[in-house]
Amino acid sequence: DVKVTQSSRYLVKRTGEKVFLECVQDMDHENMFWYRQDPGLGLRLIYFSYDVKMKEKGDIPEGYSVSREKKERFSLILESASTNQTSMYLCASSPPPPRNTEAFFGQGTRLTVV
């Protein structure tokens, strides 16, 4: 079974802190994604990566950066956490096209910024 593991289930951070959210997948997938889920807004794509050291902005990249130094690991960085970044963060991975398949999600990290 594909496993996507996020390092924390719950995090509480202070405004202005630098926050690292870590995600590891064990299926040798090329593609990895970071989404955030907010009530009424669904899942919104922050960043994605289709190869090591490659990254592309999603729909809401402002205030975030990412790092992909190894194929299995994709990190989301909040440079200076703010209260409007309180959210559920979801990491996912998938094989590349042209074989269409589903993305596999981690269990999520509930981040609260106070």
Next chain:
Amino acid sequence: DQQVKQNSPSLSVQEGRISILNCDYTNSMFDYFLWYKKYPAEGPTFLISISSIKDKNEDGRFTVFLNKSAKHLSLHIVPSQPGDSAVYFCAASEGASGTYKYIFGTGTRLKVLA
């Protein structure tokens, strides 16, 4: 601009009856569509998918219908069970064009009443 839309935020259905969840999209380049189910404090889990070359895909109690001309897809759950109560997200991707990302709708909360 929302490329994938779920216009019903919530739906209540009696146990044993059919649940129909709807999704509309605007991008004609989408060629793969997925449905995910999400419980609170967990990551989304894949439910069923359909390629744009098909108009129906069935898996047990779950059937997805695709109407390309209307840019509309729907998920039918028959019969509905209390354990189906969750938030359902539809998603779309452009695998054949080499675009790797999945775009999600805002979700529909399904409540199945016993």
